[in-house]
Amino acid sequence: MNEKNADAIEVKCRNFLLEHNIIENHADIKKRENVLNLLRSLLSSFVRLTAKENGIKRDDFECQLLPFGSYGLGGYLKDADIDVVLLAPISIRRRNFSNHFSKLLKGHPSIREIEVIERTNVPIIKCVIDSISIDISFVRLRLATVSPDINLLDDSLLNGLEQTCLLSTDGPRVSQFILKHIYPNDLPTFRLALQCIKYWANQRYIYNKPIGYLNGGSWTLLLLQVYFTKRAQFDSSSPNMTMEFPPQQQRQSPFHYSSPPSSPTSILSSSSLSASSSSSQETSSIISPSRTVSFISLLESFFEIWSTWPWPAPVILTKSIPNVPGQPTTEISSITTMSEFKESLLPIVTPCYPVSSAAPCVTKSTLRILTRELQRANQIIHHPFHSLEDMLIKLFKPYNFIKEYRHFLKVTVSSDVMKSHEIWGRRMTHYLYRLVKLVEQAPEIKTVHPLTKVYNESVSYRTKYEEDLLRQGYTVYDTDTTLPLFPGILHMQYFLIGLEIDENYDLEDATIDLTNEIYMFGREVESKKNSKDSDVSVAVSAIKRRDLANLIQRCETI
Template sequence: MSDTQNLDNYWINYLKENDVIETEDEVSKSIRTDREKVIFLLNSVLSVFTSAVADENNYRGGEIPCFLKPFGSYGLGGYIRNADIDVVLICSQLIKRRDFFRFFPDTLRQLATIREIETIKNANVPIIKCVVDNISVDISFVRLRENHCDKNMDLLDDRYLKDIHETCRASLDGPRVNSFTKKQIRERHVYIFQRSLQCIKHWATRRQIYNKPIGYLNGSAWTLLLLKTYMDMRDTPNLSITLLTCTFFNKWRDWAWPAPVLLTGEIPGGEHGRRIELRHLPEFQDAVMPIVTPCYPVSSAAPNVTKSTLKIMTREFERAAVILDDASTEPKETLKKLFNNIEYFKKYQNFMTIITSSTLQSSHETWQRKMPNVIPQFLQMLEKSPDLRCIQPVTKPKLESHNYRTNEERKALEMGMSVAEAKQLDLNGQLNPGMVYLSFFFIGIQVESSCRFLNLSEQVDSFEKLLHSRRTKYDDDVRWHVTAFSRKKVKDIIFCNNRKHMAL
């Protein structure tokens, strides 16, 4: 695909034929797309929400100003099918955060089409999660220090950050970056940027390097890398999807990390206009892949990347660039190869496996969220071993649940044994029936050819101590087992028919 002209239709047709994006027929079936219906539905409950807040606080001053602002891939028009929708509820100072978490979920529960409502308060950006017509939605909250706010306000105006709570600043970062991104893209290039973004997100998903907590990048970081690529070439005549996407892969395979990625001439200094140096910001001091968000206050878009996950992503950039530079292959075959799904079981013979077990479903769900955030620290521990050549965390866990009869059977399941193996240990055990919930996180490892005996006991011990330090009074039922499994053992865990809830 070295000839970059007149090839854009191949990219677009691939996205449509493989259900990555909606077709024109799907969009034209109704006045609103499915995602537009979701936003319309959420907007329809705002008056009910603000009325509940007004009644609670005895406010009689008329309608309370607030509005919903989509951002992220949906806000840019570069989303892929089944992607979540990110929305922020921006409110005047009349609505407090406790009002949001108290009344907004109850308001959503009044609608039959909204289900799986969950509040996540203990996060850098607290959210309410829900599912609307099978589309997942994350709703964050911002309380401005203003009595009024409206949809036309310029979120890039730093004065709106003045005196607001630190959590609100963090929640406002995504929408501000979204506004910044839109301002950089020339009108004639919007369609090209959107389709290119969809191609890159689909590629990252298929190659399983789309996961921020576990050490790769999320949609925001991929968007910033594409935006940097675009800004460096937006004056190029006849810009196309093919040219932008091919340049993207070539640019980032050759980037001299840890040189920072900056989208502004200098780091935004914010309301006081002072100059900020990156080396003075704690989160960038040891950053492996420093991608700097473009709005004040700046943050790292890739905080969990380690040396090993950067190595994996760089290899993927290289692989993509080589495939696209091969002019001897038909475009359809080129794209098929580019988007080919990675097969871990051909690449790795051994896997470090983290098994989290619990007897309460609430603990199981909590550690599904918590474990990806601590895996990068385990990767850093493993990286200290000179005997490991390659370390690659698998982005999706395998989830299971099983009934057990005895403690012996439960313990066997918690160590990764199959149901049949566990039942063999059940014969003489003391009856104590229950349900055990399991999650398996896998990390593929390649050992140096010179290594005769691999010993990772020190790293495993350190990681288990870290896990125990993250335990709270609410998850006393949680246990961990960290061990090495062969390729065959991992395949048996993932594909064995007598296991439930296969998710990988």
């Protein structure tokens, strides 16, 4: 395919995503700029309050608020969240962030739904501004002040960081790593391909890391590996070139409002299929080529490579595994001895220290589902269609969960209080993985398919008996009206699982007994509760296809 045709396909695809409200238009982009500017406008007040409390001079330090993740890369979908990190000097403590910054958010009339979440590996403050959800993390660096062009890939910044701050640097560092290793002129193409992949994964219900699939970061790293492969092919066709970005091109991405400053450049071998480590030596740069890869070839290669990848062969984006700053780099072969990857079925190694698994919850069932979906996409994208639009419609066709399975489980989470409903909605996505692992151990079960979409409703009850039925996962119809009235409302969430039965098992002769697996899951969930969860109940039950269709229709019409 010549370059002119490749450009035309890219334009048509971008227009398709715009016309179908999959990506944002210029007005939406401007709205996000304004949201980020509003948050940054609070920094001066935050500095003033913190300086007063800690007894330091107000002009002695600066903080920075940097976006990362999908928004920081520019590869996000319409209505996506914004992840930002508040980088603070050593004179500011985490309690200052939790107390003062949250109060500033609560005091602003345009900011609502503020929630401080502290009991987690990466504590955040959540809020909503102009209908956009924001997650704000915090890193206390051992610096006197934080420069606007800080290079987070400088490993010396990690020396002496407390563990929570170290973990909170992962997302921002990976974002800078990705921006550092993509030629600026390839960024629009990379972003468009990423947006297509994310939308496809959402439509096919394989976009959720805690449940057992991949999230935006995981899909991005897989696309980056494909980009390295394609770029190596380009570089090998020009053996005399070692291309690097000029500092001015690195410092500002075309999405200037959303990209964190990039790091000083490192030399990349023209034949390398993987990037250099993040602590590479600084060097002068030669100008970036006009473009090294087309959108359609990047997308085709993505599905072709990952639909046939020999998992659990690891995906490693660096020449060696990043290690503790100042220590020798770790050999690639040592991945098998790392605790994060000992039982990993789909090992994707994050490219910055501290190294982690980008797909830690993949099970044998969800791996089968991911592979099946990648193979389907690969067949579609290589099939001759009358038009690009026809191909995209087929590729993005929503997955029909009810049609694909005959047997289903329903996990019902019920609570009296809306706050509990919201908290357990987040928690259950992490707990559901354990139920999948337990059920797929049953010899009669071939595949356990957790649906990433969650259904919600609020249901009124008249008696204690009706409440008990609802909490156990039953639908309440007409019940005994002579019972004492005990009216109330339950907030319900339904997590759905499809079951594929092994073809060697004759279901007509017997039923499948999952009592033990469900009991063990129930015990695990109960062990996670605390005194504030007394209103929450979790029940697992079988549900017929007809009843499932009615439940989905009922929840979607609310």
